Amino acid sequence: MIKQGLSLVIASLLSSGALAQTVPAKQTSNTWYKQGQEKIIEKLQQQRSVKAKNVILFVGDGMGVSTLTAARILDGQLKGEMGEEGYLSFEKFPYSALVKTYNVDAQTPDSAGTMTAMISGLKSDAGVIGVNEDVVRGNCASTKGNEVVTALELAEIRGLSTGIISTARITHATPAAVYAKSADRNWEDISDMSITENPERAECEDIASQLINFESNLESRFKGVDVNGIEVVMGGGRRHFLPKDATFNSIDAVSSIEGDRTDDRNLVTEWQEKYPEGTYIVDKAGFDSIDADSTKQVFALFNESHMQYEADRENDIAGEPSLAEMTSKAIDVLDNNEKGFFLTIESGRIDHAHHAGNAKGALLDTIELSKAVQAAVDATNEEDTLIIVTADHSHVFTIAGYPKRGNPILGKVVAVGSEEPSLASDGMPYTTVGYANGLGYRDLGNETDSDAAYSEGAMAGRVDLSAVDTTANGFHQETTVPLGSETHAGEDISVHAIGPSAHLIQGTVEQSVIFHLINRALGLVE
Known part of the structure; x- marks a missing residue:
């Protein structure tokens, strides 16, 4: 109470200008000074409700703090x-915190363990789901x-509507952790499980099958649950x-045989037999034709593998909707x-562009x-909808020099x-952003598919960039340690929240706390 009273007094003094008499006018008229003052007053006026009707969890896969900073700057420069x-x-949300991302068995985590923590409330090992x-593992x-x-399962049991969106494969680690239970994140379909060599695995259900059979x-x-x-x-x-x-x-199959399943199941x-009133779509035209008011269920698979990078989306054969x-x-x-409702949304290809060493692809996503x-935010009401934005882990992506x-x-x-351009000790210019490990330098011109980097082996070390356009879509930054793919990093990531219960996210927290925030807001477990 004392702290709250003091805060109100300070806010009153700031707004009245009484304290400004002790601070030089040139200082109080400074734009940064005024913006900081306004931000404090804004926070003091925030209302703190607890109960939410809806929760939306956004996960930027691989969206570490350096990625946020660089994306913010690029967004403005564009x-x-x-x-x-x-x-x-x-980043304008009123509440934020730092999040520790380690897995139970790993200092630098993977997406399976981190998403399991966020969606289930406890930490687990790398590589396992749910x-x-x-x-x-295995x-x-x-x-x-x-x-x-x-959290999604509990929301279903409580009678809420639920949804999962990802620009990655919907069976990939992050979205799969929302609905599946698997001893290996790679068991996306039965062909991945090597059952002939490991017949005991026949007792486990692959991830894609678990999605189709989610309800049953x-x-x-x-027992007794009806969803x-x-x-x-x-x-x-x-x-x-x-x-x-x-x-x-499908109409836009890339491979000569698109399907991977070896059990002859379609x-x-x-899914269509289970949900005859549902809508299955594979392209932008089908997406645009959805009548949201009458549609009961939507199953959309827009690509054979991952959806396109945002930079490459317009090149998709059948067309893909944007994440927005x-x-x-x-x-x-x-x-x-x-x-x-409870909705989980993953921007999965931030991670993939970083793995390929292509900063621009990651930042555009x-x-x-x-x-x-x-x-x-535009489609919901802050009074009844909690929106959480976070990442599962970061990458070895740096902003330096x-x-x-500007x-x-x-x-x-x-x-x-x-x-x-400034020159390094070797007499050559260098870029602001770079990677500590990975595939290294590529000059692929205006190539928008970040994965094109994998066509050649890793290349560590310096290159003379004097005549290279490092802002081009196809430029891949130099690296120090050559690897077949750039790796995750182990430092904390951030979480941002707005809406009911958002104020409960403060300080530095374990990743599993995010589930408990969702639970508190929706009252999933009483």
């Missing part, structure tokens, strides 16, 4: 601004009795749902339920995530007071 003074949409730390039998329940699996785990299934599923990964037979290829057909468009459509479908968050303000974030370092 708009003709200097860049540093801007904010991504969710199970606790007692599971042995050991099918060890999952029995060690499955954990997720949940009801069998909790109606996930209302919205959008992402990539058709190959894991189709038989290994060219007859079942999971798309199985998928977000808006999902909310329009889910908010038909008066009880509310981060900017698109920011747009998706803004779309969610001493570039002057210098292109993807450009070469140009120091304060200079017009020419």
Whole structure:
């Protein structure tokens, strides 16, 4: 009470100008000074409600703090601004914290363990999904009795509508942790499980099959429970749902045989049989035709594997919606339920572009995530909807040198007071952003597919960049340690929140706390 009273007194003094008499006028009239003062007053006026009707969890896969900073600057520069003074949409949220990302068995984590923590409330091992730390990776039998329940499953049991969106394969680690239980994140379909060599794995269900059987699996785990299934599923990964037979290829199949399944099951057909009033779509035209008011269920698989990078999306054969468009459509479908909804949205390709060593690809996907968050803010009410934006882990992505303000974030370092690139001790210019390990330098011109970097081996060390356009889509930054793919990093990431219970996120927290925030807001477990 004393602290609250003091805060109100300070706010009153600030607004009245009484304290300004002791501070030079030139200081109080400074833009940065005034903005800081206004921010404190704004925070003092915030209302703190607890109960939410809806929760939306955004996960920027691989979106570490350096990625946020660089994306914020690039976003501003693409708009003709200097860049540093801007904010991504969710950076304006009133509450934030740092999040520790380690897995139970790993100092630097993977997405399976980190998403399991966020969606289930406990930390687990790297490489396993929807199970606790007692599971042995790759050991099918060890999952029995060690499955954990997720926020989405609890929301289904409570009668809320639910949804999962990802720009990665919908069976990939992050989205899969929302609905599946697996001793190995790589068991996306039965062909990945090597059952011939490991016959005991026949007792486990592959991840794609678990998505199709989500409703019956949940009801069998909790006797007396009656749910109606996930209302919205959008992402990539058709190959894991189709038989290994060219007859079942989709209109935009890239491979001669699109499907990977070796059990002859067509999971798309199985889903359609389970949900005859649902809508299955594979392209932008189908997406645009969805009537959100009347649609009961949506199953959208927009690509054979992952969806396109944002930089490459316009090149898709059949067309793909943006993450922002998928977000808006999902909310329009889910908010038909008066009880509310729980929606998880992953921007999965931030991570993939970083792994390929292509900073621009990662930053453009981060900017698109920011747009998706803004779309969610615009489509919901802060009074009844909790929106959380976070990452699962970071990458070995750095911002360095001493570039002057406004210098292109993807450009070469140009120091304060200079017009020419700074030179390193080897006499060559260097870029502001770079990677500590990975594939290294590539000059692929305007190539928008970050994965094109994998066509050649790793290349560590310095290159003369004097005549290279480092801001081009196809430029891949230099690296120090040569690896077949750039790696995750182990430092803390950030979480940003707005809406009911958002104020509970403060300080430095374990990643598993995010589940407990969702639980508190929706009252999932009483």
